[in-house]
Amino acid sequence: xxxxxxxxxxxxxxxxxxxxxxNCLYAEPETPEYLIPLKVGNxxxxxxxxxxxxxxxxxxxxxTIITETKHWGGYTWFGPRGKRGQLMRNAVEGVWNLRVSKxxxxxxxxxxxxxxxxxxxxxxxxxxPSKLVSTTETVNVPAGxxxxxxxxxxxxxxxxxxxxxxxxxxxxxxxxxxxxxEGARRTTYLHKLREYHLK
Numbered sequence: 001x002x003x004x005x006x007x008x009x010x011x012x013x014x015x016x017x018x019x020x021x022x023n024c025l026y027a028e029p030e031t032p033e034y035l036i037p038l039k040v041g042n043x044x045x046x047x048x049x050x051x052x053x054x055x056x057x058x059x060x061x062x063x064t065i066i067t068e069t070k071h072w073g074g075y076t077w078f079g080p081r082g083k084r085g086q087l088m089r090n091a092v093e094g095v096w097n098l099r100v101s102k103x104x105x106x107x108x109x110x111x112x113x114x115x116x117x118x119x120x121x122x123x124x125x126x127x128x129p130s131k132l133v134s135t136t137e138t139v140n141v142p143a144g145x146x147x148x149x150x151x152x153x154x155x156x157x158x159x160x161x162x163x164x165x166x167x168x169x170x171x172x173x174x175x176x177x178x179x180x181x182e183g184a185r186r187t188t189y190l191h192k193l194r195e196y197h198l199k
Contacts, residue, residue, distance in 0.1 A: 032170030034090045035115035035150065038078040042066045043197040044172055047142060051188040061194065072098055072107055088112075097125075113152060113167060128156045139166045139174050141192040146174045171196060 043065045050058040067081040077098050079087035087098040094115040100107045110125045114132060121132040130152060137149040146168040154163045163178035176191040 034095075035113050035167055035169050036088065036090070036095050036172040037170060037198050038066060038088055038090055038095075039199045040066050040069065040078065041199045045194045045196065047192045047194050049188075049190040051190075053184045053186060062191075070098070073109065113150070113165075115150070115169065117150075125154070127158075128154055130154050133164075137166055139168075141174050141194075143174065143193040143195050146171070149174060171198070 043063065046062050046064070048058075048060050048062050049056060064080050064086075066078050068079060070077045070079070070087055072087075075089050075091075077087040077089045089096050089098070094111055094117065095113040096109045097112045098107055098109050108126075111123060112125055112130075114121055114123065117132050117135070119132055119134050119136075123130050132150060133153050134151040135148065137151045138145065138147045139149050140146075146166075148169070150165075150167045150169065152165045152167065154161075154165075156162065160182060161178065161180040163176065165173060166175040168174050172193075173191070174193040176189070178189040180187045180189075
């Protein structure tokens with residue numbers, strides 16, 4: 001009788017172990033909780049290139065460090081010191097941006113990056129049309145190769161500008177390409193992630 005119990009226990013243990021192994025091997029990859037991780041101390045270092053027409057006019061390295069928080073509208077907002085308009089917060093709908101300006105002296109919040117979302121989703125940031133083009137982009141930048149990136153496009157016909165932003169969920173923006181103006185006066189801004197350090 002004891003041998004049967006021992007054998008039965010052994011069979012259950014092996015079955016349980018195999019089940020756990022199968023789940024680990026074949027489980028769906030975990031979706032990051034947030035599109036952009038917003039914590040004080042997070043750092044993103046980017047290579048920036050600015051061109052006019054077809055000529056490169058400036059290149060430099062820019063560092064963004066989340067250094068401060070602000071309480072507004074019952075929420076905590078995160079942003080880098082000295083960079084206006086970059087206060088953000090995460091919510092179940094995605095990433096929100098807080099704007100305080102002459103146009104919005106009391107402050108206004110806008111959904112800038114929906115997450116999670118499906119390709120094809122459209123929305124407006126203030127009056128600017130925005131579209132989630134893809135959620136499966138692969139981007140190669142100095143920081144490495146990033147797969148399953150969100151590609152979001154903005155098109156401001158009034159200001160004659162457009163932008164494409166590639167975001168890796170759980171890491172943040174890995175590449176940005178923005179254009180303003182036309183012809184020889186066209187200014188192009190290219191931002192590529194060089195490295196990042198997240199808390």
